[in-house]
Structures are given as C-alpha cells and as structure tokens.
Amino acid sequence: MGFKMVKKKIESHVKDRYGMSLYGFIKQKVEAEALHDSEIASCLGVSTSSIGRYRRLYGIGKTDGFARRFERTYGKGAIEMFKHIISDTDNSLAGVARHFQFSRENARRIYEKIYGYPYTETHRKKQWKRREKRLAETRWRSRRIGDLINIRDKINSMGIDSRITNTGRRHVVLTNGHKLALTVATTTVMIGRKHYFRFNNSKYTHEDFDFLICLCKTQGQDVHFIIPAEAVPPKCIVSLLPQATEEQSKYTRFREAWHLLAHNN
DSSP states (O other), X not given: OOHHHHHHHHHHHHHHHHSSOHHHHHHIIIIISOOOHHHHHHHHXXXXXXXXXXXXXXXXXOOOHHHHHHHHHHOTTHHHHHHHHHHSTTOOHHHXXXXXXXXXXXXXXXXXXXXXXXXXXXXXXXXXXXXXXXHXXXXXXXXXXXXXXXXXXXXXXXXOOEEEEEOSSSEEEEETTEEEEXXXXXXXXXXXXXXXXXXXXXXXXXXXXXEEEEEEEOSSOEEEEEEEGGGSOTTOEXXXXXXXXXXXXXXXXXXXXXXXXXSOO
C-alpha cells in the first residue's frame, strides 16, 4: 500500500476516533502533551518512522524532551515558573537556582536549553535596566528634595525657622512645632469636565504629619495646598482643583495658606 493511501487511511481513523485532522492530532500530541514520535505511533498503531514523516510533512518540530523531563522533576508548569522568575529584572540565575534548589551553574544551562542562547546578553540588559531604574529613582529623590528645599525657603522667608529632616520613612519639613509631609502630583485626571490633581494619602497616617502639603505641578506655576491633618481623612485620595473657588471645593481655603504655619501647636 502506498504512502498516500496509508496516510489517507490513518487520517480517516483519526477523524472517526478523535474528531480531528491528523495534522491537529499530531500537533496536539507534540506541542500540548509533549509526546515523542514513538508514543504517538503507539496511539495510532503505526510505526515511529511514519509519525516522524507525517510530522515533518506538516512542519511540526519534535517535542521538547528537555522541557518534559524538567517538568517531570519539578512539577507541571515548572518551565513557565522558571521563565517568570528570570524575566524579573531584579532576579538572577542565583534566584532561580534558590527557588528550584539546584546550583547556579545548572540554572545557567537550563536557561540556555529553554531560550536557545546564553544568559550573558540578558544579564547585560538587566544590569542596564537596573542602572536606569536607580538613576530614575535618584532623579525623583532629587526633585522631591528640591521641592522640600523650596518649601523650607518659603517658610524661612516668612521669618519662621524650618529645616528638612529624614524620619526614616521619608523626608519632612519641621517648622514652628509642626511636621510637614509633602506629596506631589504632576498630571491630572478628568472628573466630570474638569482636570483634577489627585493625591493618594494611603501611605500616610496622622502621626506622620501635622500638615500635608499637596503640590500641584502646573505648567505655569506650582500651587501648594497646606492642609491640616484634621482636614485630611486618613487613607484617602484628595482631589484638588487649583483654580476652584471656595464654593467649588472645601480645600480651596488651604491654597497657599502658609499663614497657618505661623501658629504654634
């Protein structure tokens, strides 16, 4: 019996028994179930070489024997877990090795098996991304310190001594017996037809500050709201409209209200 006739007979068998084409059957067995040619051949009662021939005819590669062995050893989904861990910029081969409890060298070999190329270039890219992240954080801290310095200088110009200090959790301004915490918004969100600056107060408690200074970074100028702790609900989001009237927002009375800092606790 010729190859075409045998193939047609097997296709008919697969269609009747499994409800799919021979191509779909082999593809599922190889890519989804990670079966070898001999195992697929056993399912259909044909020779291993026949399955190899059909697979090549359909352009389907061999099953990944390594991935199968790895998942048999470390559990279903172990390959995806390996990829998930190593994709994190802050994780390294050592971190993957700790998770699976094998050596770093073994992690390096497994990486190359999974991805088909050495970890070296990925390592370089991660180093570059970490440097960029540190630089961005440094710039952010510099801008935040700069905003605190401007606030300190503003208060000092009023004849009230003030200084910046680090509480261990964040930098604050101490002045006239008050502790001032700063939060900054540089973009707005549309609420109704107006653009509001939103400040997330969830990281603060009333023990962290006596006044919360909300700084709205507008294109024209910076607008400060000096809001007493008792006027800020804990763990909330404060929405501010710099140009609002007192009828439009209860926070308007705190806009540039530096005079509130002149009073002692």
